[in-house]
Amino acid sequence: MSRALPWDILWNRLIAITEEQAATLIRTALTPAVSEAGDLSAAVFDARGDMLAQAVTGTPGHINSLASAMRHFLAAYPADRLESGDVLITNDPWLTSGHYHDVTIVTPVFHRGRVVGYFGNICHTADIGGRVFSADARQVFEEGICIPIAKLFRAGVVNDDVIRIIAANVRVPDQVIGDLYAQAAGNDVGARRVVEMLEQFDLDDLDPIGVEIIGRSERAMREAILALPNGQYSAEGRFDGYDHPVDLKVTLRVQGDRIEADFAGTSPESDRGINVVLNYTHAYTTYALKAALSPEIPNNEGSFRPVDVRAPEGCILNCRRPAAVAARHIIGHFVPSLIFRALADALPDRILAESYDALWNTQWHGYDRDGRHFVLVVFNAGGMGARLGGDGFSATSFPSGVHGFPVEAIEAHAPLIYEARRLRIDSGGAGQWRGGLGHEIVARARDGCRVWLSPFFDRFNYPARGVFGGKPGASGSFTIDGVAQHPKATVELPAGSLAVISLPGGGGYGDPARRERASVACDIADGYVSRAGAADYE
Numbered sequence: 001m002s003r004a005l006p007w008d009i010l011w012n013r014l015i016a017i018t019e020e021q022a023a024t025l026i027r028t029a030l031t032p033a034v035s036e037a038g039d040l041s042a043a044v045f046d047a048r049g050d051m052l053a054q055a056v057t058g059t060p061g062h063i064n065s066l067a068s069a070m071r072h073f074l075a076a077y078p079a080d081r082l083e084s085g086d087v088l089i090t091n092d093p094w095l096t097s098g099h100y101h102d103v104t105i106v107t108p109v110f111h112r113g114r115v116v117g118y119f120g121n122i123c124h125t126a127d128i129g130g131r132v133f134s135a136d137a138r139q140v141f142e143e144g145i146c147i148p149i150a151k152l153f154r155a156g157v158v159n160d161d162v163i164r165i166i167a168a169n170v171r172v173p174d175q176v177i178g179d180l181y182a183q184a185a186g187n188d189v190g191a192r193r194v195v196e197m198l199e200q201f202d203l204d205d206l207d208p209i210g211v212e213i214i215g216r217s218e219r220a221m222r223e224a225i226l227a228l229p230n231g232q233y234s235a236e237g238r239f240d241g242y243d244h245p246v247d248l249k250v251t252l253r254v255q256g257d258r259i260e261a262d263f264a265g266t267s268p269e270s271d272r273g274i275n276v277v278l279n280y281t282h283a284y285t286t287y288a289l290k291a292a293l294s295p296e297i298p299n300n301e302g303s304f305r306p307v308d309v310r311a312p313e314g315c316i317l318n319c320r321r322p323a324a325v326a327a328r329h330i331i332g333h334f335v336p337s338l339i340f341r342a343l344a345d346a347l348p349d350r351i352l353a354e355s356y357d358a359l360w361n362t363q364w365h366g367y368d369r370d371g372r373h374f375v376l377v378v379f380n381a382g383g384m385g386a387r388l389g390g391d392g393f394s395a396t397s398f399p400s401g402v403h404g405f406p407v408e409a410i411e412a413h414a415p416l417i418y419e420a421r422r423l424r425i426d427s428g429g430a431g432q433w434r435g436g437l438g439h440e441i442v443a444r445a446r447d448g449c450r451v452w453l454s455p456f457f458d459r460f461n462y463p464a465r466g467v468f469g470g471k472p473g474a475s476g477s478f479t480i481d482g483v484a485q486h487p488k489a490t491v492e493l494p495a496g497s498l499a500v501i502s503l504p505g506g507g508g509y510g511d512p513a514r515r516e517r518a519s520v521a522c523d524i525a526d527g528y529v530s531r532a533g534a535a536d537y538e
Contacts, residue, residue, distance in 0.1 A: 005201065010209050011298075014053040017193040018042050021119060022055035025186035030178040031126040032413050037379050037403045040123035041066050042186060044194065046210035047116055049074045050301035053213070059400045061332060062122040064283030065097035066104065067304065070120060072096075073106050076149040079115040082108045085156030087184045090149040091128065093140065094321065098280035098328040100128045100144040103180065105152065107187035111195050116205035119187040119194075125176050127375045129169035133363045134454035135242060135327035135488040137273045143326045145169040152180065171373050217302030222257035224294035225306055228346060230254050235342035236265070237465075239334055239358075240458045242272035242488050246316055246331060250338050252289075261285045261339070263311035263318075270316055273324035274488070276332045281317040282309040284399065288336035292343050292350045327456050327488065329400065330358045336399045337385070337464070344467050349388045353429065353507035354464035356382025356438060356473065359400045360503055361456035368415045369448040376414040378405045383428050383436030383473055383506035385464060392436030392506035394423055415446040424474065424502060429463075431470030431508020432515050438474065438503030445493050457487035459504040470508030477502045 022042035026035055033039045041062030042055040049070035054063050072095040073088055088106040090096060096104040102122050109117040127133070128144035137143045145166065151159055166180075167173040198205070236249040249265035269275045286307050290297060297303050311318035316331055340351035360380040368374055379402045384392040395404070407418045420442040428435035445451035457478055464473040478485045479500045485491055493499055 005208060007212055010197070010201070011053070011213060013197050014044060014209070017190050017197070018044055018053050018055040020193060021121065021186045021190035022057045024189045025121055025123065025182050026057070028182035028185055029123065030175045030182070031124065032405065032409055033124040033126070033377050034179065036405050036409045039379070039402045040121060042121045043067070043119070044190060045070055045118040045120065046206045047079065049118065050210060050214060052206065052210050052300055054299055059402060060287035061280055061283050061329060061400065062097050062102065063299065064286055065279045066120050066122050067301065068279045068282060069096040069104055070106070070118065073149060079108070082115060083155050084110040085153060086151055087153035087187070088149060089147055089152040089162065089180070091147045092149070093325045094277050094279070095149070096279065097122050097283070098277045098332070099325045100146060101125055101133055101326065103147070103183065105180070105183035105187060107184065107191055109191040109194055111198050112204060116198070117194060119190040121183050121186055123179065123183060124377065125179055126172050127170045127176060129171070132365045132375060132452070132454060132490070133326055133377060134490050135273045135330065135456060136454070136490055137324040137326060138271055139322045140324050141322055143273065143324060153184065171375055213298070214300060214302035217298050217300050218305050220294060220297045221290065221303045222306050224297070225254065225259050226257050228254045228293070230256070233342040233346060235338050237334060237338050237341070238462050239331065240461050240487060242270055242274055245461070246270070248317070248331070248334055248338055250342055252339065252342050258306050258308070259289060260308040260310065261289070263315065266311065266315045266317050268315055269319040269323045272488070273326040274316070274328065274330050275319035275323040275325050276317045276328045277325060278309070278311060278318045280328055280332045281311055281335060284332055284335040285309045285339065287399065288339040291336070292340060292347055330456055330458050330488070333358045333399055341467070348468065351467070352387045353385030353392070353431070353435060353467045353470050353509045355384040355392065355398050355506045356459060356464055356504040357399070358458040359397060359402070359456070360476070360501070362501065363454035363456070364414045364416060364451060365454070366449060366451040369446070374414050376410070378410055380404070380439070380441065380501065380503055382438035382476070382503035383464070385506040386429070386431050386433035386435050386470060386509035388509060389433065391434045392428060394428070394437035395439040396436060415449040415451065416443055417446060418443050419498065424505065427474035427505030429466045429471040429473040429505060429508035430512040431466055432510030432512065433508065435464065435466065435470070435473045435506030435508045438476065438505045440503070441501040443499050444497060445495055447495060451493045452490055453493055453499060454490040455485070455487055460487050463504055464507040466507035467509055469511035471512060473505030473507050476504040
């Protein structure tokens with residue numbers, strides 16, 4: 001196209017559109033995981049299926065997996081098989097973000113008689129049938145209903161067959177089906193706004209915008225990689241697993257303006273639901289590399305292109321059907337810290353010490369006093385690792401990015417009483433800069449209710465490691481009435497019993513002897529709680 005376009009205006013317009021897309025989904029969603037915690041992604045794609053822009057709200061495991069998923073949607077439904085008003089759906093773990101509980105919705109954008117792009121989103125659904133969301137399953141068939149890529153709407157008319165099949169297989173159909181409509185509504189808002197933008201600037205499609213956006217991001221990412229010396233950078237780590245430890249290994253091979261992440265040497269897939277599909281491994285690898293190398297680069301197809309991700313088929317980071325995958329985040333969330341450790345000597349000012357990493361979900365489910373079934377997943381955060389020049393953030397979701405739940409929302413949606421939720425004293429690893437604190441939850445079931453808890457916990461045995469002389473953070477723990485519980489096995493919470501969930505802290509950065517801020521007053525001002533200052537937080 002010969003005429004100059006206002007690239008900054010068009011770029012900011014796309015970001016604003018994806019933000020409105022995500023806001024629509026959040027405002028209309030019924031599942032608290034979306035409406036309260038923001039466990040979703042939202043993005044716009046060009047006609048080739050290349051991601052152009054994303055909403056700020058969302059997790060790397062969703063948004064970067066969505067970018068990979070678009071290839072599968074376009075293969076199943078090329079543009080010539082679509083018409084205005086169509087909406088596509090799937091939750092196939094190997095095609096999207098790794099487990100059945102994440103439902104992906106894609107909507108084509110029609111302008112001047114043809115497909116010019118797509119809007120997509122992923123969000124965590126309240127329930128998907130099978131076992132309640134947990135790490136207990138031994139095969140994916142136990143974990144719920146699989147929805148192949150299909151049309152949820154045909155030319156604007158809902159596909160009742162798909163709706164009825166889903167509703168017949170889930171425990172809370174009103175929430176699940178309501179969220180599907182919310183996801184479609186978010187995409188519809190985005191599509192209408194993009195068409196308005198194309199009309200305003202008299203553009204036939206998104207192609208010229210996409211070429212510019214992707215080209216700039218790719219060039220910037222390649223320049224960032226070129227700044228790293230050629231060679232290999234390796235790291236490994238051990239984590240709790242389900243019943244036995246899991247080893248993860250990565251080798252980063254830098255050659256010119258390309259980087260390959262190879263996870264050879266990683267443990268084989270598990271016989272429980274902690275396995276990770278390659279899409280999800282790719283998502284957290286590209287996220288970590290971009291965060292370390294050039295965080296200011298927009299996250300889109302261009303920033304992905306210089307990165308290759310490899311994991312041996314059949315290892316826990318590239319599992320095969322029918323491996324169980326519901327709790328895939330427990331292992332997948334360790335990938336960024338592993339990559340930061342590999343890059344620590346090369347980029348000491350860009351990386352974090354290890355964080356608590358694996359998001360501590362608590363999946364509460366059971367029956368209230370009236371015998372009605374309830375399901376509620378709650379996200380809990382431990383301490384982030386420290387970095388050069390700063391202590392780690394406390395009780396902060398990293399690398400997932402989801403929000404914590406207000407206690408009021410938890411108690412409104414489930415028959416639970418939270419007796420306490422507080423920061424864990426001294427749980428951050430010591431260092432010149434200290435690791436962030438985990439927090440502690442004390443909860444009980446309301447009288448007359450039956451309540452189970454499916455925990456998604458790790459770092460009981462292998463706490464977050466420090467770097468450059470920093471000390472490890474505190475390990476996690478989970479007890480009921482003082483009795484230690486399995487970190488990943490579903491357990492009933494008897495009436496009158498207290499569950500105490502203690503989240504891990506982050507690792508420290510640098511030699512603790514070099515820490516200058518020794519006063520309690522400074523530590524509290526920095527957001528860190530020491531034993532001496534604990535009274536201020538009780």
